[in-house]
Amino acid sequence: MGTSPFRLGWFGNLTAPEWRDGWSTDDATGWTDGRFYVQMVQAMERAGFDFMMLEDSVMVPDIYAGTAELELKHAIYAPKLDPVPVVAMLAYATAHIGIVSTASTTFYPPYLLARAFSTLDHVTRGRVGWNVVTSSEDRAAQNFGMDTIGAHDRRYDVAAEFLEVVRKLWDSWAPDAVTADAATGYYADHTKVAPIHHTGEFFSVRGPLNTPRSPQGRPVICQAGSSPKGRDFAAAHADMLLCIPNGLDGMKAYRDDIRRRAEGVGRDPDEIKVFFVVEPVIGRTDDHAREKFEEYLSHGQRNYEFQMCNFAATMEIDFSVLDPDLPIPDDVTTNGHQGQFAIWKETFGGRPIREAAAQMRIGSIELVGSPSTVADLMEEAMARVGGDGFMFLSQPPSRSYLADITEGLCPELARRGLIRSGFRHATFRENLRSF
Numbered sequence: 001m002g003t004s005p006f007r008l009g010w011f012g013n014l015t016a017p018e019w020r021d022g023w024s025t026d027d028a029t030g031w032t033d034g035r036f037y038v039q040m041v042q043a044m045e046r047a048g049f050d051f052m053m054l055e056d057s058v059m060v061p062d063i064y065a066g067t068a069e070l071e072l073k074h075a076i077y078a079p080k081l082d083p084v085p086v087v088a089m090l091a092y093a094t095a096h097i098g099i100v101s102t103a104s105t106t107f108y109p110p111y112l113l114a115r116a117f118s119t120l121d122h123v124t125r126g127r128v129g130w131n132v133v134t135s136s137e138d139r140a141a142q143n144f145g146m147d148t149i150g151a152h153d154r155r156y157d158v159a160a161e162f163l164e165v166v167r168k169l170w171d172s173w174a175p176d177a178v179t180a181d182a183a184t185g186y187y188a189d190h191t192k193v194a195p196i197h198h199t200g201e202f203f204s205v206r207g208p209l210n211t212p213r214s215p216q217g218r219p220v221i222c223q224a225g226s227s228p229k230g231r232d233f234a235a236a237h238a239d240m241l242l243c244i245p246n247g248l249d250g251m252k253a254y255r256d257d258i259r260r261r262a263e264g265v266g267r268d269p270d271e272i273k274v275f276f277v278v279e280p281v282i283g284r285t286d287d288h289a290r291e292k293f294e295e296y297l298s299h300g301q302r303n304y305e306f307q308m309c310n311f312a313a314t315m316e317i318d319f320s321v322l323d324p325d326l327p328i329p330d331d332v333t334t335n336g337h338q339g340q341f342a343i344w345k346e347t348f349g350g351r352p353i354r355e356a357a358a359q360m361r362i363g364s365i366e367l368v369g370s371p372s373t374v375a376d377l378m379e380e381a382m383a384r385v386g387g388d389g390f391m392f393l394s395q396p397p398s399r400s401y402l403a404d405i406t407e408g409l410c411p412e413l414a415r416r417g418l419i420r421s422g423f424r425h426a427t428f429r430e431n432l433r434s435f
Contacts, residue, residue: 007389051098098428100129126215126427172208235261
């Protein structure tokens with residue numbers, strides 16, 4: 001087909017791996033030492049992935065039916081580890097792959113975040129990324145002395161100034177500020193380290209950062225905006241995006257829209273890489289893969305509970321008060337992930353909530369088949385959409401699913417020259433923009 005190479009990322013969270021399949025029982029309780037995820041990221045690097053992205057939230061949700069019972073039953077958003085310190089562990093175990101950590105502009109002070117990610121960029125030798133989120137949950141806000149989370153568009157206003165502050169802090173050390181000159185006795189040139197004196201609507205920060213300029217200067221910026229406000233923010237600031245538009249037409253429309261918005265603010269659209277979230281089901285044959293997919297769908301009640309907890313946590317909508325045998329009412333709204341809620345409603349397609357949620361897998365397109373069949377579908381999708389790559393999702397993560405991807409699908413993609421065969425640059429950003 002002549003499709004240009006594309007990139008692969010992995011969307012995951014530092015939570016309990018799959019414990020119900022009977023194959024990974026030791027991981028069910030031992031995952032908190034991080035070694036499960038070390039082995040995951042090592043397998044991804046060998047297989048040709050560009051990065052591993054670590055999602056995060058700072059709450060134990062109890063919106064659905066007013067209790068955390070189902071949330072903790074399925075271990076969806078809790079328990080989990082803080083991804084920021086784990087980045088260093090994953091980087092030390094690898095050599096090239098990028099590692100992206102989520103952190104919220106609503107709960108971090110800009111100075112602490114700028115310092116933490118500058119430090120991570122140093123210790124990873126330029127391989128860290130920051131997934132910028134504004135957070136969307138009242139339950140998270142209540143862990144930081146707030147009664148409710150801010151209004152959706154207002155959170156993006158705060159995030160825009162937050163990005164302005166942290167960039168000033170990252171630039172507060174000139175690239176050549178450190179001289180370590182034995183002859184003069186100066187380690188750093190004070191004329192090249194300057195306060196930022198930022199005073200804005202939301203933040204007042206003197207600076208400078210007390211961490212020297214890092215290998216990338218700033219981490220790779222990741223974002224997931226799908227609402228109009230979120231898309232504007234991503235087009236202005238992001239190096240990469242994750243998104244879940246519905247179908248090939250939706251994927252192409254989303255990428256084209258982001259590129260138009262980027263041009264509108266004076267950016268080169270090729271600097272922004274768009275990754276579409278998918279959940280491939282891989283089998284030895286197409287029939288085997290379809291059997292695995294049907295087995296998943298057979299767990300209707302479990303899948304329904306899982307999706308209800310997922311929706312309740314991210315949208316803060318208590319679906320337990322809605323009739324599950326009717327579609328989502330038109331008057332149901334959210335202050336959470338608005339663009340994603342609209343996509344979910346479209347995916348439900350007017351079907352009853354129970355039926356749609358029980359059969360739902362998160363992803364822009366359905367990828368079910370043998371490695372050859374799924375590679376065909378991915379190649380066709382990129383040819384239609386124009387790029388830039390896919391982000392694989394696994395909730396919960398499992399060794400068997402990882403093997404399906406890294407040992408089944410990726411070798412087929414590599415054989416066709418569709419994914420990277422090595423890393424030609426030192427930093428995450430350089431590798432991300434290398435094709």
